């Protein structure tokens with residue numbers, strides 16, 4: 001595959017902030033956070049931006065602003081042939097995948113987030129039994145979140161994203177997948193867990209039983225606590241956005257489970273529709289909360305913004321399908337992912353299906369970048385620009401984590 005050349009989104013756009021700095025492109029608007037309810041259990045090429053827009057995207061220039069020149073979004077070296085990584089622990093990128101490398105996440109921040117998240121998991125929510133500790137550590141969530149949110153102003157902001165990420169994975173593992181999960185009865189479990197995010201409002205007689213239920217298992221304890229921290233940092237509309245995205249996620253889990261129960265093999269487009277919901281979307285869409293500012297609700301709701309977010313989530317999620325392919329082949333039963341569905345539905349060899357899935361991913365990435373650039377040009381509001389950049393950096397950080405998490409993922413032997 002030819003080198004993709006400069007990023008079509010914003011050629012040398014600074015994307016990652018030193019945490020000592022505030023991004024200059026959008027004022028940090030610390031809007032009033034949503035209050036915690038008392039009863040809640042406490043809990044291809046895109047258009048080139050015009051010069052003025054490009055200046056905003058790049059941040060300041062001129063004398064004295066060098067320190068504000070944030071880490072650039074690096075270009076993707078796309079190797080024709082796999083190359084052995086300098087350090088085998090770093091993993092290697094999927095040959096032919098279109099992605100942007102990111103700078104190594106700040107090790108001091110990674111260490112602090114890792115320390116604090118373990119403390120939260122063990123002491124605050126009793127997340128896992130002792131024998132799952134290795135898997136918790138191997139998930140490397142501190143590195144993941146620092147890579148995805150380089151503009152977070154403080155470690156506290158990073159922790160908001162990190163707790164949610166851990167909680168989301170706890171629900172997926174314990175309710176849906178290989179830590180006791182099952183499609184049977186999933187709807188009931190997910191709905192009750194969803195009330196940890198979107199509280200039940202009922203009569204005084206029934207409220208206490210509901211509040212108590214949120215402590216009944218690790219996924220609910222994690223959702224309840226992570227959401228409580230989140231709403232302290234988020235505005236009401238940011239919290240509402242997150243609840244909507246999580247409802248989408250749970251709908252996706254349910255479709256996947258229903259198909260597993262009836263042994264239904266979806267068409268490729270049907271699989272892609274399910275995966276648009278069973279998707280990383282709730283993670284990049286909190287980038288403004290984690291960055292300490294707000295993308296106003298009416299700008300978030302714009303159809304062109306919604307399309308950008310769906311494409312970003314879809315590209316990020318197909319990255320997971322590609323990097324987790326061998327792990328999922330080794331898991332019991334048939335685990336759906338894009339290469340598996342392509343192989344079955346389009347009668348392709350495993351290798352050709354995997355290569356086609358890479359192309360699907362690359363098309364999604366390019367569409368995401370083109371649509372984001374078009375939106376930036378059409379609506380050059382500072383919070384929109386910063387948000388789009390935050391989403392793009394999240395996509396890149398997500399790829400970085402998948403590539404480098406060799407504890408969890410390994411590539412198939414297709415090259």
Ligand SMILES: CC(C)=CCC/C(C)=C(\C)COP(=O)(O)OP(=O)(O)O
Pocket residue numbers: 165168169172249278279280281282283317320321324
């Ligand atoms: C963090 C978050 C919102 C996760 C929701 C859904 C999810 C776990 C993924 C999109 C990752 O996919 P998958 O379940 O296939 O994960 P692994 O391949 O097991 O890492």
Ligand SMILES: [Mg+2]
Pocket residue numbers: 320321324325328337
């Ligand atoms: Mg997967």
